[in-house]
Amino acid sequence: MIRVVLTDIEGTTSSISFVHDVLFPYASKHLPEFIRTNHHTTPAVAEQLALVAEKSGVDSKDVEGLIDVLQAWISEDRKEGPLKALQGMVWEQGYHSGELKGDIYPDAADYLQRWHDRGLRLFVYSSGSVKAQKLIFGFSNEGDFTPFFSGYFDTGVGGKTEAQSYRNILAELGVEPATVLFLSDVEAELSAAEEAGLKTVWLVRDGELPDTGRPVARDFAEVDALLRKR
Numbered sequence: 271m272i273r274v275v276l277t278d279i280e281g282t283t284s285s286i287s288f289v290h291d292v293l294f295p296y297a298s299k300h301l302p303e304f305i306r307t308n309h310h311t312t313p314a315v316a317e318q319l320a321l322v323a324e325k326s327g328v329d330s331k332d333v334e335g336l337i338d339v340l341q342a343w344i345s346e347d348r349k350e351g352p353l354k355a356l357q358g359m360v361w362e363q364g365y366h367s368g369e370l371k372g373d374i375y376p377d378a379a380d381y382l383q384r385w386h387d388r389g390l391r392l393f394v395y396s397s398g399s400v401k402a403q404k405l406i407f408g409f410s411n412e413g414d415f416t417p418f419f420s421g422y423f424d425t426g427v428g429g430k431t432e433a434q435s436y437r438n439i440l441a442e443l444g445v446e447p448a449t450v451l452f453l454s455d456v457e458a459e460l461s462a463a464e465e466a467g468l469k470t471v472w473l474v475r476d477g478e479l480p481d482t483g484r485p486v487a488r489d490f491a492e493v494d495a496l497l498r499k500r
């Protein structure tokens with residue numbers, strides 16, 4: 271019996287193009303000025319830059335060098351914790367100014383609300399920072415969805431393709447693995463979740479449906495149909 275839904279964001283509740291064509295370019299454009307302005311005055315920014323320096327080998331005092339590393343990580347879509355934390359801080363400005371609106375598929379918005387109202391507990395697990403997750407759902411084109419979520423996980427619990435990350439989430443939630451349904455568009459993430467005992471549905475929003483024997487859905491209405499069969 272499924273009691274918890276744990277959902278990915280990019281490619282699952284929200285389009286890949288929103289993340290790659292809107293959020294990443296926004297971060298790329300505004301990150302340099304944000305860092306130049308805040309690296310001395312904002313401890314949370316300095317803390318993340320120290321991690322960028324440690325990971326890249328660039329001198330922590332070389333602010334322009336660190337900006338170059340971050341820009342390269344954005345274009346390579348690297349899921350580095352400090353980049354994700356800094357992106358979240360930059361996106362916050364865009365959401366608050368109204369320049370950004372979180373993109374949620376209408377079917378995802380509809381069923382997240384229905385599942386919440388039906389008593390399922392909803393959680394997010396994304397490579398985007400917890401701050402970024404709260405922003406995309408809080409300032410979305412479909413309204414404020416944060417009241418429907420019971421919690422958020424980012425790569426602080428581990429990478430999304432590692433089974434241990436899902437075990438860490440289960441330990442935090444204090445629930446049995448088979449009561450949790452994980453939704454993602456990335457097969458390697460589904461395999462890791464299954465290794466930890468979670469149930470999964472693969473969201474395939476475009477193209478041919480793969481014939482892998484794995485539960486697959488085009489959208490959240492199809493996920494709901496699978497949920498009701500379990």
Ligand SMILES: CSCCC(=O)C(=O)COP(=O)(O)O
Pocket residue numbers: 278279280281289293349354395396397398399402403406430
């Ligand atoms: C929280 S919205 C931004 C998502 C993001 O930065 C990203 O890298 C996408 O990761 P996901 O794990 O949701 O595929």
Ligand SMILES: [Mg+2]
Pocket residue numbers: 278279280281282454455456
């Ligand atoms: Mg995804």
